[in-house]
Amino acid sequence: MLKIWVSWLMIMLLLCSIATAIAQSPADSKPGCRDKCGNVSVPYPFGIDDPGCAENEDMYLNCSQSDGDDPEKLWFDNVPLLNISVLEGSMIVSIPTSYDCYNQSGLISNVSYSINLGQGLYMFSETQNVFTAIGCDTMAFVSNEEVTYGAACISLCNETVSLADNSSCSGSGCCQTSIPKGLKSLYISSMSLQNHTNISDFNPCGYAFLADKRSFKASDWQLSGWPDGNVSDVVIDWVVETKTCEQAQANTSSYACSNNTNCSENGQGYRCECKDGFTGNPYLSPGCQDIDECADQRRYPCKGKCKNTPGNYTCTCPLGMHGDGKTGCQGFGIATIASVTGGIISLAIIGVLLYIILTKLRKEKNFRENGGMVLKHQRPWNGDLRIGACQESEKGEGMSAAQHLLNPIFSGDRAASLDFEARASFGTSEN
Numbered sequence: 001m002l003k004i005w006v007s008w009l010m011i012m013l014l015l016c017s018i019a020t021a022i023a024q025s026p027a028d029s030k031p032g033c034r035d036k037c038g039n040v041s042v043p044y045p046f047g048i049d050d051p052g053c054a055e056n057e058d059m060y061l062n063c064s065q066s067d068g069d070d071p072e073k074l075w076f077d078n079v080p081l082l083n084i085s086v087l088e089g090s091m092i093v094s095i096p097t098s099y100d101c102y103n104q105s106g107l108i109s110n111v112s113y114s115i116n117l118g119q120g121l122y123m124f125s126e127t128q129n130v131f132t133a134i135g136c137d138t139m140a141f142v143s144n145e146e147v148t149y150g151a152a153c154i155s156l157c158n159e160t161v162s163l164a165d166n167s168s169c170s171g172s173g174c175c176q177t178s179i180p181k182g183l184k185s186l187y188i189s190s191m192s193l194q195n196h197t198n199i200s201d202f203n204p205c206g207y208a209f210l211a212d213k214r215s216f217k218a219s220d221w222q223l224s225g226w227p228d229g230n231v232s233d234v235v236i237d238w239v240v241e242t243k244t245c246e247q248a249q250a251n252t253s254s255y256a257c258s259n260n261t262n263c264s265e266n267g268q269g270y271r272c273e274c275k276d277g278f279t280g281n282p283y284l285s286p287g288c289q290d291i292d293e294c295a296d297q298r299r300y301p302c303k304g305k306c307k308n309t310p311g312n313y314t315c316t317c318p319l320g321m322h323g324d325g326k327t328g329c330q331g332f333g334i335a336t337i338a339s340v341t342g343g344i345i346s347l348a349i350i351g352v353l354l355y356i357i358l359t360k361l362r363k364e365k366n367f368r369e370n371g372g373m374v375l376k377h378q379r380p381w382n383g384d385l386r387i388g389a390c391q392e393s394e395k396g397e398g399m400s401a402a403q404h405l406l407n408p409i410f411s412g413d414r415a416a417s418l419d420f421e422a423r424a425s426f427g428t429s430e431n
């Protein structure tokens with residue numbers, strides 16, 4: 001009956017912990033606001049549907065269908081927004097590529113591209129993006145709209161090259177160059193030096209675009225391909241306000257960072273980050289939550305006794321052992337010592353018992369050899385347990401004489417429990 005109650009209680013506890021785990025999965029948007037547009041997450045400070053769902057009007061995004069049957073898409077200005085990262089203060093947009101195409105007679109079509117992120121919160125990531133051109137007679141050009149910055153890269157080849165993922169993009173079929181920090185607008189165009197003369201059969205077009213280093217794959221591009229809505233992923237860095245941390249913190253009512261956060265600056269403005277050892281959305285009340293490191297032994301190893309602290313955790317080695325519990329404990333713990341001692345003691349007891357038994361057996365033997373039969377006839381049959389035992393053993397049945405002798409002194413149950421104790425204490429020493 002007790003067993004049933006205990007297991008029922010265990011099940012209830014398990015269910016409760018699962019339920020709280022689900023309930024505690026942190027919200028990523030303001031209460032009452034959608035946190036997803038199609039399959040793209042929209043974490044606060046960004047918001048959709050209602051301006052009140054976003055931190056400011058520049059972070060209020062358009063989530064709509066471009067066509068009646070299409071799935072909903074998140075838009076940044078007039079380009080699709082694919083991903084928003086609060087942790088990195090970045091987002092990924094999908095931008096059309098520039099190109100120029102030729103046949104034997106010359107230019108067929110050319111398209112350049114320009115985009116302006118405005119003067120506020122956004123700029124192109126100079127660390128994640130790389131300016132890239134594809135083609136065998138291609139000169140690609142990038143500048144900002146004011147043309148206070150400009151760069152170009154040239155790619156040439158006289159025969160087709162296969163663009164592998166590991167190809168270096170260093171000027172044959174593909175070229176790349178970095179962009180400067182702080183760009184807020186882009187103008188990208190591609191041109192040719194010789195109208196793709198003699199090469200338009202295997203490479204009619206040249207392409208130019210900014211690309212996310214992490215997702216760019218040269219093998220996605222074919223020199224023989226024609227443009228057909230080709231796009232590239234571009235990383236845009238954002239801040240929550242165009243102020244320095246110091247300026248923002250001076251006005252606590254408008255400061256965007258919640259509890260347990262750090263303020264970080266990128267020259268453009270500031271954004272918020274959870275302090276080390278905390279997690280969650282740093283812009284939403286009640287702020288970042290302490291990570292329970294002890295509940296995640298894979299990421300936060302602890303070989304000893306784990307204790308969660310605000311922003312960190314301690315890991316102490318078991319009594320008697322030393323070292324850093326996060327990497328491993330050395331020496332013999334109290335549990336090991338205890339179990340070893342226990343083992344020695346039980347061995348000693350067994351030794352003593354064996355000695356007693358052997359001595360008894362020898363005595364029995366002497367007794368039988370030296371006139372035991374006489375005694376046996378003089379005594380009543382069932383009066384002596386020991387003699388009965390010997391007779392049975394002589395018939396060669398089941399139990400040995402030793403077991404029979406052991407039984408009264410050291411019953412089977414006792415032996416089993418001693419054995420169990422020894423194993424149990426060895427078991428704890430393994431942890």
Ligand SMILES: *[C@@H]1O[C@H](CO)[C@@H](O)[C@H](O)[C@H]1NC(C)=O
Binds near residue numbers: 038039071
């Ligand atoms: C999001 O949806 C689009 C189309 O609906 C799909 O192409 C894309 O792979 C999806 N992305 C993820 C991460 O599921």
Ligand SMILES: *[C@@H]1O[C@H](CO)[C@@H](O)[C@H](O)[C@H]1NC(C)=O
Binds near residue numbers: 062063064
């Ligand atoms: C969202 O975009 C659609 C079409 O692109 C447009 O009709 C609509 O007005 C936009 N909504 C907002 C709130 O900007």
Ligand SMILES: *[C@@H]1O[C@H](CO)[C@@H](O)[C@H](O)[C@H]1NC(C)=O
Binds near residue numbers: 039041084085
């Ligand atoms: C967004 O980016 C994160 C990390 O960069 C990634 O784990 C996630 O799958 C991405 N989501 C989509 C919809 O691409």
Ligand SMILES: *[C@@H]1O[C@H](CO)[C@@H](O)[C@H](O)[C@H]1NC(C)=O
Binds near residue numbers: 103104105106108
């Ligand atoms: C090249 O393209 C132009 C315009 O599309 C066309 O008029 C011309 O015939 C083409 N030349 C050849 C050699 O295919």
Ligand SMILES: *[C@@H]1O[C@H](CO)[C@@H](O)[C@H](O)[C@H]1NC(C)=O
Binds near residue numbers: 110111189
């Ligand atoms: C397209 O090519 C023509 C002729 O070379 C040039 O005048 C024009 O500026 C180009 N347009 C674009 C958008 O590159």
Ligand SMILES: *[C@@H]1O[C@H](CO)[C@@H](O)[C@H](O)[C@H]1NC(C)=O
Binds near residue numbers: 158159
């Ligand atoms: C390309 O140039 C190389 C060296 O200049 C030459 O050996 C090769 O034959 C050329 N290929 C074609 C198709 O003209």
Ligand SMILES: *[C@@H]1O[C@H](CO)[C@@H](O)[C@H](O)[C@H]1NC(C)=O
Binds near residue numbers: 164166167
């Ligand atoms: C690129 O990868 C291919 C196979 O994927 C391999 O055969 C080739 O040797 C690699 N080239 C370089 C320069 O690493």
Ligand SMILES: *[C@@H]1O[C@H](CO)[C@@H](O)[C@H](O)[C@H]1NC(C)=O
Binds near residue numbers: 106107194195
């Ligand atoms: C390329 O074509 C243009 C006209 O389309 C022409 O003016 C120019 O001379 C050509 N250049 C070469 C190198 O063939």
Ligand SMILES: *[C@@H]1O[C@H](CO)[C@@H](O)[C@H](O)[C@H]1NC(C)=O
Binds near residue numbers: 194197198
């Ligand atoms: C194109 O090929 C012809 C014949 O092989 C050659 O005479 C001419 O110089 C080549 N033109 C260019 C621009 O490479």
Ligand SMILES: *[C@@H]1O[C@H](CO)[C@@H](O)[C@H](O)[C@H]1NC(C)=O
Binds near residue numbers: 224
């Ligand atoms: C552009 O996209 C189309 C359709 O996805 C594809 O067929 C073509 O090969 C792409 N262009 C290049 C240069 O890869």
Ligand SMILES: *[C@@H]1O[C@H](CO)[C@@H](O)[C@H](O)[C@H]1NC(C)=O
Binds near residue numbers: 277311
């Ligand atoms: C946790 O504490 C250890 C030792 O005190 C320290 O080295 C580590 O940087 C701390 N980690 C965090 C996230 O504060």
Ligand SMILES: *[C@@H]1O[C@H](CO)[C@@H](O)[C@H](O)[C@H]1NC(C)=O
Binds near residue numbers: 258259284285286287
């Ligand atoms: C920060 O935490 C304190 C208590 O720890 C709480 O009173 C306060 O409202 C929190 N601030 C925010 C912005 O959530």
